Amino acid sequence: MKKEKVFTIIAVTILSLCLTIQSFGQELPKPGTVINKSNYKQYAHLWPEEALVLFEDGLGGLVKPINITVAEPKPFKLLTKFKALSEKNKDKYGVDKDGNLTGGFDSVGQPFPGVTPVDKDFALKFMWNYAFNYVGDSEELIVYSLLQRKGEVVRATEAEMPRIWFYNRLYENQKPTYQNPQGLAKAILYRIVLPESLKNTMNLEYRYLDLKKGDDTYLYLPAMRRVMRADAGQRSVPMAGLIVTLDDVNLFDGRTAEFTYKLVKEQKILACFDPKMSFDWVKKQKLDLLPVFDDGWEVRDTYVIDITPKSPRYPQSKKRIWIDKETYAPYHTVVWDRAGKFWKYWFMARSRAKTPDGEIFDVEGGMQGWDAQFGMGGVNFMKYKMNTGKLRHEDFTPQALPKVAKQ
Amino acid sequence: MKKVFLFILVLMVIMTFVFTSQGMAFEKTTFENGSELTVYGFLRNNTGMFTGTQEFAENGNQLATVRTWLRAYGDYKINDQWRLWAAVQGVHEPTYKVEKDAQYSENGGPGPTRHPRWWAYSEFYNINDVLREAYVSWTPNQGNNIRFGRQLAIWGEALTTRVGDVIHPDDTRWGFAFANLEDTRIPQYMIRGIHDISSISSSFEWIVNPLLLQQEWSVNRLPTPTNLGGPGEQRFAPALDQRLVWPYNIGIGPMWPITSSFVNIPGVGPFPLNGVPDVHFRYPTGISDTRYGAKTSTTISGWTFGLSYWHTQAYTALVERGAKHGVAMPAGTYPWVTADIPYQEYTFTYPNYDMVGFYFNKQLPWPGVLRCEAVYSWNMPFNTFNMGPGESGIVRRDNVKYLVAYDLMRYIMPSWHTTDSINIIFEHIGEWTPNSSDLQYLAPAYGSTKYPNYHAQFNTRIWTTWLYNKVNTELVVGYDTFGNSGFVMPSVKYTFPWLNERLSAELKYIGIYGQNQYEGMGIVRGKDMVLLTTQFNF
Numbered sequence: 045m046k047k048e049k050v051f052t053i054i055a056v057t058i059l060s061l062c063l064t065i066q067s068f069g070q071e072l073p074k075p076g077t078v079i080n081k082s083n084y085k086q087y088a089h090l091w092p093e094e095a096l097v098l099f100e101d102g103l104g105g106l107v108k109p110i111n112i113t114v115a116e117p118k119p120f121k122l123l124t125k126f127k128a129l130s131e132k133n134k135d136k137y138g139v140d141k142d143g144n145l146t147g148g149f150d151s152v153g154q155p156f157p158g159v160t161p162v163d164k165d166f167a168l169k170f171m172w173n174y175a176f177n178y179v180g181d182s183e184e185l186i187v188y189s190l191l192q193r194k195g196e197v198v199r200a201t202e203a204e205m206p207r208i209w210f211y212n213r214l215y216e217n218q219k220p221t222y223q224n225p226q227g228l229a230k231a232i233l234y235r236i237v238l239p240e241s242l243k244n245t246m247n248l249e250y251r252y253l254d255l256k257k258g259d260d261t262y263l264y265l266p267a268m269r270r271v272m273r274a275d276a277g278q279r280s281v282p283m284a285g286l287i288v289t290l291d292d293v294n295l296f297d298g299r300t301a302e303f304t305y306k307l308v309k310e311q312k313i314l315a316c317f318d319p320k321m322s323f324d325w326v327k328k329q330k331l332d333l334l335p336v337f338d339d340g341w342e343v344r345d346t347y348v349i350d351i352t353p354k355s356p357r358y359p360q361s362k363k364r365i366w367i368d369k370e371t372y373a374p375y376h377t378v379v380w381d382r383a384g385k386f387w388k389y390w391f392m393a394r395s396r397a398k399t400p401d402g403e404i405f406d407v408e409g410g411m412q413g414w415d416a417q418f419g420m421g422g423v424n425f426m427k428y429k430m431n432t433g434k435l436r437h438e439d440f441t442p443q444a445l446p447k448v449a450k451q
Numbered sequence: 452m453k454k455v456f457l458f459i460l461v462l463m464v465i466m467t468f469v470f471t472s473q474g475m476a477f478e479k480t481t482f483e484n485g486s487e488l489t490v491y492g493f494l495r496n497n498t499g500m501f502t503g504t505q506e507f508a509e510n511g512n513q514l515a516t517v518r519t520w521l522r523a524y525g526d527y528k529i530n531d532q533w534r535l536w537a538a539v540q541g542v543h544e545p546t547y548k549v550e551k552d553a554q555y556s557e558n559g560g561p562g563p564t565r566h567p568r569w570w571a572y573s574e575f576y577n578i579n580d581v582l583r584e585a586y587v588s589w590t591p592n593q594g595n596n597i598r599f600g601r602q603l604a605i606w607g608e609a610l611t612t613r614v615g616d617v618i619h620p621d622d623t624r625w626g627f628a629f630a631n632l633e634d635t636r637i638p639q640y641m642i643r644g645i646h647d648i649s650s651i652s653s654s655f656e657w658i659v660n661p662l663l664l665q666q667e668w669s670v671n672r673l674p675t676p677t678n679l680g681g682p683g684e685q686r687f688a689p690a691l692d693q694r695l696v697w698p699y700n701i702g703i704g705p706m707w708p709i710t711s712s713f714v715n716i717p718g719v720g721p722f723p724l725n726g727v728p729d730v731h732f733r734y735p736t737g738i739s740d741t742r743y744g745a746k747t748s749t750t751i752s753g754w755t756f757g758l759s760y761w762h763t764q765a766y767t768a769l770v771e772r773g774a775k776h777g778v779a780m781p782a783g784t785y786p787w788v789t790a791d792i793p794y795q796e797y798t799f800t801y802p803n804y805d806m807v808g809f810y811f812n813k814q815l816p817w818p819g820v821l822r823c824e825a826v827y828s829w830n831m832p833f834n835t836f837n838m839g840p841g842e843s844g845i846v847r848r849d850n851v852k853y854l855v856a857y858d859l860m861r862y863i864m865p866s867w868h869t870t871d872s873i874n875i876i877f878e879h880i881g882e883w884t885p886n887s888s889d890l891q892y893l894a895p896a897y898g899s900t901k902y903p904n905y906h907a908q909f910n911t912r913i914w915t916t917w918l919y920n921k922v923n924t925e926l927v928v929g930y931d932t933f934g935n936s937g938f939v940m941p942s943v944k945y946t947f948p949w950l951n952e953r954l955s956a957e958l959k960y961i962g963i964y965g966q967n968q969y970e971g972m973g974i975v976r977g978k979d980m981v982l983l984t985t986q987f988n989f
Contacts, residue, residue, distance in 0.1 A: 285920030
């Protein structure tokens with residue numbers, strides 16, 4: 045009897061210790077906690093490993109080693125209207141061996157609502173949901189970017205980036221689908237305003253509702269006052285001197301069926317929300333180093349997914365992304381080159397937007413990262429108006445580009 | 452005048468530097484009434500040296516150019532319907548000693564535009580050089596826009612030459628890759644409407660150009676072909692064709708069509724055969740010469756395509772022979788003058804003609820984009836060798852010019868070059884004139900050269916940037932079967948990181964080759980140069 049008692053006590057003690065040791069290693073910071081070089085290792089489990097250099101040496105000296113402040117988490121959910129649209133798709137669609145959607149998906153809602161890791165195709169289906177997540181009906185967006193090569197001054201670029209989605213529209217005219225003669229799913233126009241040497245250089249990108257149809261990309265060259273077409277197949281070429289590529293927009297904007305996906309793990313992560321450092325404030329600053337989004341960090345539950353391109357020509361051999369389990373918002377991404385070496389790291393600063401019917405959803409607020417191999421960092425600030433109803437299909441045609449350039 | 456202009460230009464340059472280095476002065480300004488003003492532009496200097504001795508210089512001087520230009524664009528948005536736009540520039544070049552004593556100092560058409568100053572070729576202070584564009588834009592509603600005023604309208608798909616880009620004449624002082632194609636075009640006064648037809652993803656554009664500019668600016672502005680070896684000539688003048696090929700015309704000076712006025716008498720010089728030229732100039736002018744046309748553009752299922760029509764005049768003069776009159780040289784003036792020699796009318800003229808065009812571009816099912824266009828004229832004017840009595844020497848023939856191009860942009864990104872793609876453009880341009888056996892090529896200058904029945908150009912451009920846009924490298928190579936001629940232009944450009952990358956410097960070599968100096972690019976062979984371009988953007 046005595047032996048049994050002793051054995052039980054020992055077993056419980058060992059079990060408790062195991063649980064306790066694990067919780068020591070997985071401590072969550074309380075709101076108000078400041079994480080910096082002195083204590084970041086305690087919370088290293090809440091970051092991609094490649095991001096920890098932010099605390100150690102500030103991305104190799106591109107920023108000051110950061111101090112971030114943890115905020116009270118204010119989680120939110122998918123919009124009610126959007127969730128209702130998606131619920132109608134439950135168990136209607138599937139995926140084939142090539143990663144394509146099957147069953148005649150009509151681009152309304154997410155194709156796989158409520159998919160869980162129990163599903164054998166979870167990662168692929170989750171990414172199809174990511175591709176068809178609600179991000180807005182239209183956006184009039186201005187992006188202000190600061191870039192710095194190691195050892196050089198901080199320089200600025202500014203671009204207007206109106207975007208329009210022709211599917212999953214909830215508020216503007218023609219919903220949920222904006223019929224257009226080109227069968228577009230979305231169009232993004234990127235027009236450089238600064239630096240002056242690139243002023244009015246534009247990139248117009250099309251994605252189609254027909255998921256088998258490739259993207260189209262048009263370039264406007266102001267010196268020639270001509271619209272040209274770029275090869276749309278390669279979306280991983282940096283845009284106009286930036287570290288960002290088309291596929292890096294919103295951390296991942298690749299064509300879903302052109303990649304394979306693997307769920308690596310589920311992870312709690314620190315993500316940045318509503319940072320105080322604003323677009324208007326940063327435009328007035330003279331900076332020696334890149335600023336960092338250092339407040340508004342909240343703990344979020346994410347799926348960590350590895351994205352591997354099917355094309356051997358794709359410059360990135362792998363991208364790992366941390367995506368919110370509930371809202372599909374991306375928070376961090378790490379990129380490796382073709383040789384498998386670590387190449388780039390990005391994190392997003394999210395913002396909260398309000399819909400006309402008063403619901404809160406999160407949108408891109410900014411992006412920060414670096415090209416570790418080249419030694420160049422960048423931070424984007426975004427300012428925009430959502431769902432104004434002013435943007436039309438005609439504003440996103442190759443014929444419109446000279447008019448946008450006012451040439 | 453040149454000193455005053457230079458003073459004003461220097462003052463504007465200093466003001467530009469002072470304001471923009473502070474990063475503040477030329478940001479968009481919004482006024483209380485909601486209107487907005489945006490001003491931007493560049494200050495640029497081209498300094499070039501010919502790499503070979505220029506025969507006409509006679510002194511080893513190889514300075515090609517020291518051209519400084521300040522270009523400013525102003526966009527004033529009054530409200531959502533009305534907008535004003537202007538592009539102004541100030542350009543300065545010093546006088547060039549190599550041009551001293553040039554016989555013809557003007558740049559532009561012949562005759563009335565000639566200035567009695569040998570340095571006039573490098574002057575840019577005519578109002579038409581200063582005020583490039585100035586127009587009012589009216590947008591009555593979304594989808595419709597009309598512009599009134601002096602402006603540029605760029606049609607066509609070709610990038611290395613002009614096929615469907617037919618709206619504007621050229622100012623060749625901006626050739627030689629000193630500038631972009633935009634800079635070589637002479638903006639015209641026009642009314643231009645662009646209308647969206649969204650239901651079919653299309654637009655319709657129309658242009659009416661009533662030729663309100665000074666006459667010389669409504670046609671190509673060309674240097675006079677140079678007599679190599681003569682005392683002083685314009686620096687970029689093409690070589691004169693001096694072949695002694697009977698029965699074509701021979702002599703020194705402007706060349707005339709066959710059976711025209713001169714024959715060369717050894718020891719004497721050119722002698723009027725049929726009549727002493729009485730030269731006139733007839734520029735396009737007035738309602739009857741109004742240029743007009745229209746273009747469509749449709750983007751659907753990945754195709755972009757359209758049709759065009761343009762009614763215009765030849766932008767390079769042709770020589771029209773007219774009637775004889777009077778007595779220029781009475782019989783007996785010389786022993787061999789046995790009868791009165793009359794005056795023969797010759798008119799430099801720019802005849803009307805029409806053309807239709809078609810173009811498209813498409814992303815291919817494999818990497819790359821295909822671009823094509825074709826322009827056909829059924830009444831293109833030419834000078835002819837085959838001229839009977841009483842005929843004017845101008846005939847009209849069919850002419851087709853086409854482009855087939857392949858672009859591979861933003862695709863090649865090797866693992867050793869990850870900050871940008873390597874971009875390639877390949878253009879093949881062909882020109883076919885079916886009935887060309889008796890046609891002259893550029894008659895006022897190259898009267899002995901036949902217009903080719905068909906010739907093809909092959910132009911390639913390869914470029915990329917390094918270190919995230921810090922360094923640009925480019926190579927442009929062109930070959931034309933006409934004269935086995937072409938060009939090679941490698942360049943490297945460095946953008947300085949300070950001043951937010953406003954300042955850049957580019958070094959370019961322009962090499963021109965040709966089997967002779969009267970066909971294709973060979974007309975400017977020997978003008979190889981090294982060019983340094985520094986530019987400050989604001």
